[in-house]
Each structure stands twice: as C-alpha cells, then as structure tokens.
Amino acid sequence: MxxxxxxxxxxxxxxxxxxxxxxxxxxxxAAVSASVTALQKSLGVALVTPDGRGLRLTDAGASxxxxxxxxxxxxxxxxxxxAAAADPERGELxxxxxxxxxxxxxxxxxxxxxxxxxxxxxRLEAGNRDRVRSLLDxxxxxxxxxxxxxxxxxxxxxxxxxxxxxxxxxPELTAAAPAGIGxxxxxxxxxxxAGLLAWLARQTWLLREPGSGTRASTDTxxxxxxxxxxTLMVGSNVAIRESAQVGLGVTLxxxxxxxxxxxxxxxxxxxxxxxxxxxxxxxxxxxGRLPPPAARLVTHALRAGGxxxxxxxxxxxxx
Numbered sequence: 001m002x003x004x005x006x007x008x009x010x011x012x013x014x015x016x017x018x019x020x021x022x023x024x025x026x027x028x029x030a031a032v033s034a035s036v037t038a039l040q041k042s043l044g045v046a047l048v049t050p051d052g053r054g055l056r057l058t059d060a061g062a063s064x065x066x067x068x069x070x071x072x073x074x075x076x077x078x079x080x081x082x083a084a085a086a087d088p089e090r091g092e093l094x095x096x097x098x099x100x101x102x103x104x105x106x107x108x109x110x111x112x113x114x115x116x117x118x119x120x121x122x123r124l125e126a127g128n129r130d131r132v133r134s135l136l137d138x139x140x141x142x143x144x145x146x147x148x149x150x151x152x153x154x155x156x157x158x159x160x161x162x163x164x165x166x167x168x169x170x171p172e173l174t175a176a177a178p179a180g181i182g183x184x185x186x187x188x189x190x191x192x193x194a195g196l197l198a199w200l201a202r203q204t205w206l207l208r209e210p211g212s213g214t215r216a217s218t219d220t221x222x223x224x225x226x227x228x229x230x231t232l233m234v235g236s237n238v239a240i241r242e243s244a245q246v247g248l249g250v251t252l253x254x255x256x257x258x259x260x261x262x263x264x265x266x267x268x269x270x271x272x273x274x275x276x277x278x279x280x281x282x283x284x285x286x287x288g289r290l291p292p293p294a295a296r297l298v299t300h301a302l303r304a305g306g307x308x309x310x311x312x313x314x315x316x317x318x319x
Contacts, residue, residue: 001039003072003075004035005036005038005042006039006068006071006072007025007035007072009036009065010065010068011024011025011032012032013061013065016051016055016056017054017055018055036048045064047060047061069137069138070137070138070139072138076140077139080092080094081291091120091293092122092293093120093122093123093297094125094141094142094294095122095141095142096126096132096135096136096140096144097146098126098129098132098146098212098213099128099208099236099237100214100237101145101256101281102124103238103257104254105161105281105305106124106145109297109305110122112300113297117296120293121293125140125141128208128209128212128213129147129211129212130211131211132144133153142285142290143284143285143290143294144283144284145284146213146282147213147279147282148280149284155284155286155287156285156286156287157283157284158283158284158285158290158298158310159282159307159310160280160281160307160308160310161280161281161283161301161305161306161307161308162280162306163278164254164277164279165217165252165275165279166252166258166270166276166277167272167275168244168251168258168268168269168270169249169251170244170246170247170267171265171266171268173247173250174268174270177199178198196270196271200225200227200229200250200270201227201229202229203229203250204229204230204231204232204250205222205230205252206231206240206250207232208233208235214254218251221274221275232248241253241257241267245261245267252275280314281307283298283301
C-alpha cells in the first residue's frame with residue numbers, strides 16, 4: 001500500500017470515475033487504474049465496482065474510504081505540527097465554519113488574529129453542518145465553528161458564543177399581516193397569536209438546504225407551530241436574505257446575519273411565538289492538544305471575539 005494508491009482510490013471514490021480522478025491528480029488514467037487495482041489486490045477485497053460509465057464504492061470500499069481519508073488527514077496534520085513546532089508563528093490555522101458563522105462571525109475574529117500573528121497562515125472552509133463535520137472528522141481542519149455538536153460526536157468544546165435565530169421578512173410583506181401584529185392592540189393575545197399563525201401558514205418560507213443547522217431549526221419551528229406552508233429552498237444565507245428583502249417570503253435566520261438589514265429597516269423581525277430561538281456557537285476540535293495556531297485562535301476568540309469558556313453543560317459527552 002502506498003500514499004499514491006490511497007490518493008488515487010479516494011479521488012475515484014469522490015469523483016466516481018477514473019478519468020475525473022486522473023484530471024484531479026494530474027496523472028494518466030492508466031496510472032489511476034493501476035494504483036486502484038494494486039490497492040485492491042493488496043487488501044484482497046473489491047473496493048469499487050462498475051456503475052454505468054463510471055465506478056461506485058462497494059460496501060468494503062465505503063468503509064475503507066472513511067479510514068483512508070483519516071489516514072491522509074492525519075499525515076497532513078503531522079507535517080503541519082512538525083512545521084509549527086519548528087517555527088510556531090509560521091504555522092497554518094485550519095478552521096471550518098458553518099455558512100452563517102463563516103460569513104458573519106469568523107472574518108472579524110480572523111482580522112484581529114492576523115494583526116496579532118501576521119506570520120501565521122489561515123485556511124477557512126465554509127459549508128453546512130454536515131460538510132464542516134466531515135472536514136474535522138477527516139483531520140482536514142483543526143477547529144470547527146458551528147451549532148451545538150451532537151452528543152455522539154467525539155469533540156471538545158473550547159469556546160461558546162451566544163446566538164439567536166429570528167423570523168424576518170420585508171417590511172412591505174409584514175405590513176400585510178393581521179393588524180396589531182406584535183402590538184397587542186384590539187384583540188386578546190390568543191386571538192392575535194392565532195391570526196399571526198394563520199398568516200404565517202399562508203406565506204412562502206425560504207429555507208436552506210438539508211444538512212444546514214438553520215434548516216433543521218426552521219423545520220423544528222414549523223412543526224412546533226403546527227403549520228405546513230409553501231417553501232422555497234435557497235442555497236445560501238446571502239441569497240435567502242436578499243430574497244426576503246425583495247418580498248419573496250419569510251425566513252428564519254441568525255440575528256448576526258441580518259443585524260444590518262434590521263437596523264436599516266430593510267427587513268423586519270416578526271414576533272413569532274417561541275422566537276427568538278436562543279442558540280450558541282460552539283468552537284470545537286478533536287480531543288487532545290491543539291496545534292499552536294489553533295490554540296492561539298481560541299485564546300484570541302475568548303479575549304476579543306465575544307466568546308466565553310464553556311461551562312459543564314457545554315462540554316458535550318462523546319459517545
């Protein structure tokens with residue numbers, strides 16, 4: 001087994017074809033095929049099988065791929081750890097964040113961090129909850145900033161920051177809502193809430209893609225409100241925010257993502273029962289000692305990024 005064989009196999013696993021893997025690795029298709037064949041021979045099991053014009057993983061291949069990604073990630077991590085130990089200030093900070101945090105929370109933190117540590121490189125990856133978890137699991141990043149980690153995820157919480165989710169829409173849209181919305185005027189609180197729920201059920205709700213933490217929170221909120229409105233899936237927070245601004249629907253977003261628009265009157269917060277949803281941002285990593293750049297980022301976030309140290313309730317037990 002060689003590193004080239006592992007890289008070739010993973011490129012095929014990710015792309016589904018030898019040709020695409022060869023293009024990614026900038027080698028010949030024959031070289032990729034030979035590497036995958038040699039790897040399968042050394043293991044004595046079939047890792048891939050024909051699937052139309054491409055290839056797909058066998059069950060054995062899917063299992064092996066998970067370990068292969070970790071192996072390559074750990075090797076990369078080891079090289080970076082050695083470089084950082086030799087010259088701590090010239091290491092590289094590798095962090096992933098869910099989309100909202102990557103757009104709104106991380107940039108100002110990184111700005112201050114870079115001013116304090118100008119020789120340290122930075123790699124920031126953004127994606128939905130599933131994507132950033134995968135990056136950490138594969139040891140392709142050292143820190144992840146996202147929502148509350150699942151109890152079964154073997155991570156350590158290093159810092160916590162308050163976070164709220166609010167329902168917003170264009171002011172012109174909320175103006176068409178039942179009179180007295182959020183004001184308690186001319187009707188009992190129960191009647192006002194019922195009118196608001198009926199209005200919300202008639203609106204189009206703008207949703208993130210499955211796998212997003214905001215999408216999961218929206219699904220839970222709609223279930224709690226017992227409404228099933230029309231929905232429109234939009235691929236990013238920025239697109240959702242702009243869609244809401246032009247009146248395409250209502251949406252649940254982080255207050256951090258819409259603070260400027262709320263202050264400027266471009267969006268209006270809707271007093272939906274049960275909101276704002278109080279959440280937290282969690283800065284997490286694998287158990288064990290952090291690489292020096294990641295440790296410095298945690299220290300900076302606690303000093304100047306609005307984060308606090310986790311209390312016992314924040315320390316997610318691994319399963």
